[in-house]
Amino acid sequence: MATVSIRGVHKRYDDFHAVKGVSLEIKDKEFVVLVGPSGCGKTTTLRMVAGLETITEGTILIGDTVVNELPPMDRDIAMVFQNYALYPHMSVYDNMAFGLKMRKFDKAEIKRRVTEAADILGIKDHLHRKPRQLSGGQRQRVALGRAIVRNPQVFLFDEPLSNLDAKLRVQMRVELKKLHQRLGTTAVYVTHDQVEAMTLGDRVVVMKDGLIQQVGEPLELYNHPANKYVGGFIGSPAMNFADVTIAQNGSGLIASNSAMNIGVPEHLAAPLGPHVGRPATFGIRPEDLRLADGSEPAHHTFEAVVEVAEQLGSEILLDVSCGPSSMVASVDPTVRVKPGEKIRLAFNPHRAHFFDGKTEMAVRG
Amino acid sequence: MIEGAIWRRWVFFYIPLALFLIFLLFPFYWMLITTFRPDGELYRPWRAANYTPFWTWNPTLDHIKYLFRETMFATWLWNTMFIATASTIISLICGVLAGYALARLNFPFAGSLGTGIFITYLVPQTLLFIPLSEIIRNYKLGDTPWSLILTYPTFLIPFCTWLMMGYFKAVPKELEECARIDGASRWQAMLYIIIPVAIPGILSAGIFAFTLSWNEFIYALVFLSSPEQKTVPVGVVSELIRGDVFFWGPLMAGALLGSIPVAIAYSFFVEHYVSGLTGSVKG
Numbered sequence: 064m065a066t067v068s069i070r071g072v073h074k075r076y077d078d079f080h081a082v083k084g085v086s087l088e089i090k091d092k093e094f095v096v097l098v099g100p101s102g103c104g105k106t107t108t109l110r111m112v113a114g115l116e117t118i119t120e121g122t123i124l125i126g127d128t129v130v131n132e133l134p135p136m137d138r139d140i141a142m143v144f145q146n147y148a149l150y151p152h153m154s155v156y157d158n159m160a161f162g163l164k165m166r167k168f169d170k171a172e173i174k175r176r177v178t179e180a181a182d183i184l185g186i187k188d189h190l191h192r193k194p195r196q197l198s199g200g201q202r203q204r205v206a207l208g209r210a211i212v213r214n215p216q217v218f219l220f221d222e223p224l225s226n227l228d229a230k231l232r233v234q235m236r237v238e239l240k241k242l243h244q245r246l247g248t249t250a251v252y253v254t255h256d257q258v259e260a261m262t263l264g265d266r267v268v269v270m271k272d273g274l275i276q277q278v279g280e281p282l283e284l285y286n287h288p289a290n291k292y293v294g295g296f297i298g299s300p301a302m303n304f305a306d307v308t309i310a311q312n313g314s315g316l317i318a319s320n321s322a323m324n325i326g327v328p329e330h331l332a333a334p335l336g337p338h339v340g341r342p343a344t345f346g347i348r349p350e351d352l353r354l355a356d357g358s359e360p361a362h363h364t365f366e367a368v369v370e371v372a373e374q375l376g377s378e379i380l381l382d383v384s385c386g387p388s389s390m391v392a393s394v395d396p397t398v399r400v401k402p403g404e405k406i407r408l409a410f411n412p413h414r415a416h417f418f419d420g421k422t423e424m425a426v427r428g
Numbered sequence: 429m430i431e432g433a434i435w436r437r438w439v440f441f442y443i444p445l446a447l448f449l450i451f452l453l454f455p456f457y458w459m460l461i462t463t464f465r466p467d468g469e470l471y472r473p474w475r476a477a478n479y480t481p482f483w484t485w486n487p488t489l490d491h492i493k494y495l496f497r498e499t500m501f502a503t504w505l506w507n508t509m510f511i512a513t514a515s516t517i518i519s520l521i522c523g524v525l526a527g528y529a530l531a532r533l534n535f536p537f538a539g540s541l542g543t544g545i546f547i548t549y550l551v552p553q554t555l556l557f558i559p560l561s562e563i564i565r566n567y568k569l570g571d572t573p574w575s576l577i578l579t580y581p582t583f584l585i586p587f588c589t590w591l592m593m594g595y596f597k598a599v600p601k602e603l604e605e606c607a608r609i610d611g612a613s614r615w616q617a618m619l620y621i622i623i624p625v626a627i628p629g630i631l632s633a634g635i636f637a638f639t640l641s642w643n644e645f646i647y648a649l650v651f652l653s654s655p656e657q658k659t660v661p662v663g664v665v666s667e668l669i670r671g672d673v674f675f676w677g678p679l680m681a682g683a684l685l686g687s688i689p690v691a692i693a694y695s696f697f698v699e700h701y702v703s704g705l706t707g708s709v710k711g
Contacts, residue, residue, distance in 0.1 A: 115605050136611045148602035152624045161620075162610035209610070 065126035065139075065216040065249055066091050067112060072121035074107050074273075081107045083273040084121070089251065094243050096252045096264035099296075104273040105253045106221055112251060113142050113219050125217060136165075141210035142219040145226060147202045149194035155181075155205050156190040162213045180208040183242070200231045207239075211246065220252040224259065236262060257297050261285070269293050286414075291423040294346050294416060300380060302416070303352070303390035305345045309338045309417075317362070318345050318417070322386020326362030328412035330428035335417055342420030349380065351414040352392035355407035364409045367392075369400050383408070462680035463491055470676055491677035492685070500655055501682060504663035509689065511573050511659060512641040515580035519637050522581065523588025524630060528618060530589065531596035532604070542593060549586035553646050556582065564651055575651040576659070580641045587640070588633045595629030596622065631697045639690050660686040 067089040074082040082104040089095045097105040110116040112123055114135035123130050130138050141162070150158050156177055163173045181187045184204040194202055203223065210218055223239075224232045240263055243250055254260055260267045261281040269276040269284065269292070276296075277289040288294035294302045307318035309327070316327035316335055325345070327335055335343070355364040367383035367390065374396070381392045381400065385408075392408055400406060417426045462470065464487040472479055495501040529535075530542045560579055561570075569575040599622060607617035623630070648662040655667065664682035668675040 113605075113609060115608075134613075135605070135609045136613065138609075140609060142606065142609045144602040144606060146600060146602055148600060148606040150603060150607070150621055150625070152627075161607070161612075165607075165611035165616065209606075213610070 066124075067217055067249060067251065068122075068124040069108065069112070070122045070124070072108065072111060072123060073119045074104070074111060074116060075119045081273055082111070085270075085273075085275055086121075087268060087275065087278065089249060092247045092249055094240075094250045094252065094263060094265045095268060096254060096260040096266075097268045097270055098254055098257055098260035099270035099276075101255060103270040105255075105268075105270050108270075109219055109221055109251060109253045112217070113140060114138050139216045140219055141213050141215040141217075142221065143206045143210050143223045145222040147194075147206040147226070149202055149205055149209075151194055154191050154193060155186065155197070155208075158194065158205055159208045159212050162209065166213075176212045176214075177208075180212045183211070183245075184208050199227050200235065203227060203235060207242070211242070211248075214248075216249065218248050218250040220250065222254055223252075224254070225256075232259075239263060258299065261297065267297075269296060271296075287425070287427070288346075288416065289425055291344055291346065291418040291425075294418070294425070298348060300349050300391045300393075302346045302348050303388070303392075304418075305385065305388040305390070306420070307343055307345045309335055309341060309343050311339050318343065320386055320388075322367075322388075323365035324362075325365055325410075326360070326412075327417070328415050328428075330413075331415070331417055331426060334426050334428055338417075338419070338426065343426070344418040344420060344423070346416035346418060347390075347410045348414065349391045349393040351411040352390070352394070352408050354394055354398055355409040359409045363412050364407050367406055367408050369402050369404045369406060371402060372400055381406075459680045459683050462676055463684045464488060465677065466490065467677060491681040495678050495681050495685070499667050499678070500658075500663065501660075501685070503656055504658050504660045505685070505689075507573060507657065508642060508659040508661075508686070511576045511580070512638050514573075514577045515584060515641045516634055516637045518577070519581045519584035519588050520630065520634050522585045523592050523633060523637075524623070524626075526585070526589040527592025527594075528596050528622065531593045532601075542590075545586045546590050549583060549590065553583065553644075557646050557650050560647070561650055570651060571653050571657050573657070576641075576644070576647055579647050579651070580644060584637045584640060588637055591633045591636070592626070592629060595626050595633075599625050635693055635697055638693055642686075642690055 067087075069085055069087040069089075072082060072085045073080070085104070085108055087095070097108060099105050107116060111118050112125075112130075114130065114133060118131050125138055125140070150161065153161065159177045159180060160173045163176060168176075177190070178187070181190055184207060186201060186204045186208065189197060189201060189205075194205065197205065203226075206223070220239075224235050227235060236259060243263075252260075252263060254263075261284075264281060266278060267281055267284055268278045271292055277284055277293045279287075284293060284297050288297065288302075291304065295304065305320060305323065307320045307323070307325075310317050310319065312326070315329070316332050316339065318325050318327055365385060367385040369381055369383050370389070371382040373380040373382070377396060378393045379396055379398055381394055383390050383392060383406070390408075418424065419426060461482065461484060465484045466486050466488045467490070469480070469484055469486065474481070526545070530538055530545075560582070564570050564575045564579070569578065603621055603625065604617045607621045608614070612620060643661060644659075645661050645665075648659045649666075652658050652662065655663065658666065660682065664679060664686065668679045668682065
């Protein structure tokens with residue numbers, strides 16, 4: 064069990080700056096997920112922690128030890144790869160025992176640990192098989208087993224569920240979470256799937272272009288995105304954005320563009336004060352929109368044209384256009400609207416977001 | 429399979445296949461039939477009434493007996509076996525290590541070095557034997573098996589290196605990375621993980637290298653002179669073609685017996701060609 068400290072880490076390849084100064088403190092027993100689009104530097108960061116990539120600049124500590132110069136074998140970590148990387152010529156048992164054999168554990172102890180791990184993962188009956196005789200899910204379990212038998216200080220996961228089909232992925236996601244709760248080992252998990260990130264992580268790190276965009280607990284990221292990118296990345300369907308200009312209107316502020324003219328919620332009026340006369344982005348999540356019924360103040364509504372109505376059973380997703388921007392609203396399943404129909408949508412003012420037009424940083428109350 | 433009417437299957441599949449097979453296998457059949465045909469039939473004029481070129485009713489082992497009694501064929505076989513095995517082992521060791529390094533280790537000029545090695549393979553032996561014979565003479569290796577064991581690797585190592593490089597590149601990098609995280613050093617990862625996974629590739633390289641050195645002619649002809657040092661290809665040609673007289677029976681018997689070890693080597697390892705890689709990674 065250990066902490067992991069990543070301090071000002073850079074990775075430069077010949078002509079590519081992959082990681083541009085990442086700092087992150089991971090607590091003991093914490094499950095941290097690095098999430099971001101491909102090429103954002105999340106896998107490179109993980110591989111630097113593993114010792115598979117050299118660190119161009121900065122320091123990484125596991126526990127109290129600086130590991131910059133330590134080879135992977137001396138870092139006391141275990142890694143699960145996207146393609147499982149099972150040794151094809153070895154049986155499941157030997158695959159799981161390999162790390163222990165390399166570390167000169169005695170035979171009885173190896174057997175005890177492998178059997179125990181196989182028991183936890185439900186692959187006890189397959190120990191004598193070769194990897195190619197197993198299904199994708201079973202291979203994934205063997206890869207996990209190989210990591211847990213070593214009882215390392217830190218688990219590193221590099222998109223371990225990406226090769227599984229959707230149903231199995233959900234199932235394995237739950238099992239991974241259970242496994243972590245049971246073992247309590249510090250874990251760093253890389254994925255490009257924000258749902259995986261939200262469900263697995265104690266904390267989630269959103270990365271883009273080699274930089275950390277925001278670190279926080281899943282709901283914190285969801286409710287208080289630090290910038291427009293995080294707002295759009297976390298959540299499905301994604302947050303709606305509309306480019307607006309902030310203007311003074313009597314004692315309050317309004318945000319307007321060619322199609323909407325909405326009042327800025329009171330708690331955001333003060334921080335948005337300096338933005339008067341400047342462009343900004345209004346952000347609202349689909350579930351914070353509903354059909355206006357007249358009970359709400361008019362300045363918290365705007366007009367939109369229905370393009371497509373997606374019936375999901377529990378809700379209806381309305382794809383609407385609102386002047387230059389298209390939006391998605393999640394509305395009550397009893398609502399009946401037709402494509403082309405003009406509707407009025409009301410937004411929840413407490414859950415409205417505004418982002419600076421230039422820096423894209425969130426304006427917070 | 430060709431679909432449609434039966435005649436289409438015959439015209440586009442069976443008949444072309446049969447012609448192709450006959451074309452490929454006829455030389456081997458000729459070799460076989462000549463080996464067992466008595467001299468009387470072999471040298472019978474083609475206009476003779478009882479001329480039967482494709483069959484014999486009087487098979488004989490005379491040519492094979494001649495080969496073993498009157499020539500040093502057994503010694504040649506042994507020489508060839510020894511030289512081919514030794515040079516194959518040397519080339520495999522060097523080729524596997526060099527192929528691994530070129531495929532996996534990042535060092536300056538790795539790419540151009542790989543290309544350079546391949547280019548040396550393209551230099552024809554018919555040119556290379558001239559400077560090589562000078563070297564062989566200076567080191568006083570002429571007329572010994574070592575003259576071949578040490579020169580065959582000049583074309584076998586580039587061949588094995590290139591083949592193994594391609595094979596190692598196809599082995600997922602993660603296997604090795606995982607082994608190194610599991611506690612293996614680079615050497616141990618190569619020894620316990622990469623090489624066992626690459627066994628089909630190593631066997632293919634070995635078989636090809638063995639065949640190339642078994643069949644090699646130019647160097648053996650130039651570097652060896654005394655009959656007891658010769659290899660099968662050179663021995664058969666130089667001892668059984670005297671002037672313009674061809675001893676067809678023993679010649680073909682030598683060719684037949686000389687190709688048997690290679691055929692055995694192929695059939696023995698053929699099942700290992702089927703790559704054991706499937707299922708190692710990805711689902």
